[in-house]
Amino acid sequence: MNDVRGRLIQRMSELNLKQTDIIRALGLSKGTVSKWVSGINVPSASVLPDLAKLLNTTPDWLINGVENNIQSADFKKIEPWDENTPLDEDEVEIPFFKDFSFACGIGSINEQISKEKRKLRMSKATLRNLSISKDNAVAATASGDSMSPTIQDGDTIHIDLGRKEIKDGRIFVICIGGLHYAKRLYNMPFGGVRIVSDNAIEYPEIILTAEERVEQDFQIFGWIWQIARIEKW
Known part of the structure; x- marks a missing residue:
C-alpha cells in the first residue's frame, strides 16, 4: 500500500497536481483522496483507470510499479500518423512552439498562436479533466537547466494560458x-512575488x-500543467 502511495505522490509532484486537482477532476470526496495520499487506502478498481489517465500513467504502474505491460487490454496498437492523418474523436491540435520567447514583448500571444504552424495532438478528455480550454492550451520546448531536475533542457512543457493566478509552489511561464x-x-x-528555481544552487531565488x-514588467503567461520527456539512448 505504501508503494502505491509513493507512486501516487511521485506522479502528483511531477505533474504539479494537488489533492484538490484530483478531487475536482474525478468528482471524488476530499476524504477519499486524502486516504490515498496518506496510505490508508488504495484507489478502487472503478476509479483506477480515470486516475491513471489523469496522472498520465497506467493502472499497472500505480498499483504494481509495472512500467509498460504490453499485454494489458488498455494498450492499443500505435499507428503512424502525419499532418494529413485525421484527428480522432477525442483529439484536438494545440500550438507547439520551439520555445516561449515570442511571448515576451513581441506582439500579442493570440497573434503568435494564430501564426504557429507546428501542432501537437492532445486528448480532449485530458484537457476536460483539468478544466483547460483548448484555446488556452499550448506547448513549447524548454531550454536551460534552472528548473532541473523537474524540467530538463529539451523537455516539452504544456501550458494553460488561462491560469495566471499564483498558487504557491506551482510552476508558471x-x-x-x-x-x-x-x-x-x-x-x-503586499503584492510581492517570490520566484524560485528548482536548481537553487546555481539559480538563487x-x-x-x-x-x-511593475518596474521590471513582470508577467505571468500561464501554468505549466504537464512536463513531457523523451529519453535518449
Missing part, C-alpha cells in the same frame, strides 16, 4: 524584463515587491 522563464511562484505580502513587478 513568466516574463521579466523581456526574458522568459519557467519558475515556481509564491505570493508575498528572486523576490520582487509590487513596485518591482
Whole structure:
C-alpha cells in the first residue's frame, strides 16, 4: 500500500497536481483522496483507470510499479500518423512552439498562436479533466537547466494560458524584463512575488515587491500543467 502511495505522490509532484486537482477532476470526496495520499487506502478498481489517465500513467504502474505491460487490454496498437492523418474523436491540435520567447514583448500571444504552424495532438478528455480550454492550451520546448531536475533542457512543457493566478509552489511561464522563464511562484505580502528555481544552487531565488513587478514588467503567461520527456539512448 505504501508503494502505491509513493507512486501516487511521485506522479502528483511531477505533474504539479494537488489533492484538490484530483478531487475536482474525478468528482471524488476530499476524504477519499486524502486516504490515498496518506496510505490508508488504495484507489478502487472503478476509479483506477480515470486516475491513471489523469496522472498520465497506467493502472499497472500505480498499483504494481509495472512500467509498460504490453499485454494489458488498455494498450492499443500505435499507428503512424502525419499532418494529413485525421484527428480522432477525442483529439484536438494545440500550438507547439520551439520555445516561449515570442511571448515576451513581441506582439500579442493570440497573434503568435494564430501564426504557429507546428501542432501537437492532445486528448480532449485530458484537457476536460483539468478544466483547460483548448484555446488556452499550448506547448513549447524548454531550454536551460534552472528548473532541473523537474524540467530538463529539451523537455516539452504544456501550458494553460488561462491560469495566471499564483498558487504557491506551482510552476508558471513568466516574463521579466523581456526574458522568459519557467519558475515556481509564491505570493508575498503586499503584492510581492517570490520566484524560485528548482536548481537553487546555481539559480538563487528572486523576490520582487509590487513596485518591482511593475518596474521590471513582470508577467505571468500561464501554468505549466504537464512536463513531457523523451529519453535518449
